[in-house]
Amino acid sequence: MAIQGALAVEFGTVFPHGAFALGVEAITDFETKRPQLDKDTGLPLWAVDVIDADPEARGKAKSVKVKIAAEHCPILPDEVPGLPFRPVEFEHMAVMPYVDDNGRRPRVAYSLRARGVKAPGTAAGARRAPAKDAA
Secondary structure, three states, rough: OOOOEEEEEOHHHOOOHHHHHHEEEEOOOOOOOOOOEEEOOOOEEEEEEEOOOOOOOOOOEEEEEEEEOOOOOOOOOOOOOOOOOOEEEEEEEEEEEEEEOOOOOOEEEEEEEEEEEOOOOOOOOOEEEEEOOOO
16 A cells, blocks of 8 residues: 555644634653653654634544654743633644544544644744753
8 A cells, every 4th residue: 555654744734813822741651650752753742732622523533633753842932911721833744544443433533743842833944943041
């Protein structure tokens, strides 16, 4: 079969109404209690908790996690005054379908990946530098 692994997808296809980040946390391997590593890059995996801005999204579809493989914890964009959450865009997104058989009956579910996170409308590859300690 020609398709192997995750499928590349544009941010706007996954989140046509935008997305808001709640926070970022390291993903820990359940058995070893160590950071979970990305199988392709060997880098630690981080999970960004995301709220889909689609007003029609309900239930499990309203809140998702987007995984990012990175050496260090991804830095979320600055807060926007007047908004309860941080608006974000994900760079180089990919979706991996899988069968979720944890419920009453199996269903197709999707794991979301990205290579980076940025503020909406900023240039691709733009990153905020981590804050430096003042001397």
